[in-house]
Amino acid sequence: MTSPQPKPGILDIEAYVGGVSKLPGIERVIKLSSNEGALGPSPRAVEAYRAVGPDMHRYPDGHATHLRDLLAERWGLEADRIVCGNGSDDVLQLLARAYCGQGDEVLYSEHGFLVYPIAAKSCGATPVTAPETDLTASVDALLARVTERTRIVFIANPNNPTGTYLPADEMRRLHAGLPKDVLLVIDAAYAEFVDANDYEDGSALVKAHDNVVMTRTFSKIFGMGGLRLGWAYCPPAIADVLNRIRGPFNVAAPALAAGEAALADRDFFDLARRHNIYWRGWLAEELTRLGLDVTPSATNFLLVKFADARAADAFLRSRGIIVRAVASYGLPHHLRITIGREDEVRAVAEALAEFLGA
Ligand SMILES: *Cc1c(COP(=O)(O)O)cnc(C)c1O
Numbered sequence: 001m002t003s004p005q006p007k008p009g010i011l012d013i014e015a016y017v018g019g020v021s022k023l024p025g026i027e028r029v030i031k032l033s034s035n036e037g038a039l040g041p042s043p044r045a046v047e048a049y050r051a052v053g054p055d056m057h058r059y060p061d062g063h064a065t066h067l068r069d070l071l072a073e074r075w076g077l078e079a080d081r082i083v084c085g086n087g088s089d090d091v092l093q094l095l096a097r098a099y100c101g102q103g104d105e106v107l108y109s110e111h112g113f114l115v116y117p118i119a120a121k122s123c124g125a126t127p128v129t130a131p132e133t134d135l136t137a138s139v140d141a142l143l144a145r146v147t148e149r150t151r152i153v154f155i156a157n158p159n160n161p162t163g164t165y166l167p168a169d170e171m172r173r174l175h176a177g178l179p180k181d182v183l184l185v186i187d188a189a190y191a192e193f194v195d196a197n198d199y200e201d202g203s204a205l206v207k208a209h210d211n212v213v214m215t216r217t218f219s220k221i222f223g224m225g226g227l228r229l230g231w232a233y234c235p236p237a238i239a240d241v242l243n244r245i246r247g248p249f250n251v252a253a254p255a256l257a258a259g260e261a262a263l264a265d266r267d268f269f270d271l272a273r274r275h276n277i278y279w280r281g282w283l284a285e286e287l288t289r290l291g292l293d294v295t296p297s298a299t300n301f302l303l304v305k306f307a308d309a310r311a312a313d314a315f316l317r318s319r320g321i322i323v324r325a326v327a328s329y330g331l332p333h334h335l336r337i338t339i340g341r342e343d344e345v346r347a348v349a350e351a352l353a354e355f356l357g358a
Helices: 043-051 065-075 088-099 115-122 139-144 168-176 203-208 236-245 253-264 266-289 309-318 342-355
Strands: 082-085 105-109 126-130 150-156 183-187 212-217 230-233 293-295 301-305 324-326 331-338
Touching: 043 253, 065 082, 065 230, 065 253, 082 088, 082 236, 088 115, 088 150, 088 183, 088 212, 088 230, 088 236, 105 115, 105 139, 115 126, 115 150, 126 139, 139 168, 150 168, 168 183, 168 203, 183 203, 203 212, 253 266, 266 293, 266 301, 266 342, 309 324, 309 331, 309 342
Parallel strands: 105 126, 105 150, 150 183, 183 212
Antiparallel strands: 082 230, 212 230, 293 301, 301 331, 324 331
């Protein structure tokens, strides 16, 4: 070897590609490619963000104490079991780094979030996928792929990019079928958008067991993806591990300030939730009427099947609308469309009606 070589697995990683945000020659695009929250951030979060600017020479509170207290109060959790991160991506990577390495397996479902194989491979572990049924994670298929090498099972509930979810009893069955030394990571990035009665975010499972972690984010319903703020609710021993290995100041001061203000703005949160439920239903109905196959969604996006997804994507782009092609998730015939503002949702429905000649 004549030059430094990365650890095994790292050069097998296909770097994550985010949603496109610009189209050449089009000034005002409609960006529905990254599930960013239709209404943007709470004005109170923006104000809090601005207010900390002059103090940017000060290090942030490395323990995120106030934010963790607010999160605990809001969701009925214990603050000392919450660990904050530079986006929930940070926390997912830390979990992989702490609990798996070379020779280990990391299990997730067929159309699961692409950060999971990246996290696994960057630790030298082998990603293993389990097939889905009707674009929904299958508990039986996941359990059938658990081996003595399995260290972590990642499941996004609801899942991106499918938008589907597993009800609470299925999540309990998944947990019950895992060996006690396997870590179940429930990625609940879209929990706030779910309005199904049989859904739970996973915190009850964390409370009851030593091998379950739930992750959450400010990137979706709170509309703060650009600031990078996420968190994990953990058993005490796992919170302790994450606190040992995380960056000492892994959450920036503006993210802490804006996150605290966003949590306090209940009216904005309720508005964002109602907006999403209404326009998600409206768009699903419109697209179904056009003859498209729309996967039932518990999130702030719709997964839609096309005879020719690439042609549909190109047509939408010609109208200045950017959605997400999901071929890299094993879904070459689908597009993922984020629920945007009313004008944006109407524009995508109109453009697709034109594309289909309806
Ligand atoms: C968007 C998303 C996240 C959030 O990632 P951040 O790093 O918090 O922005 C996590 N998991 C899934 C499945 C997502 O779609």
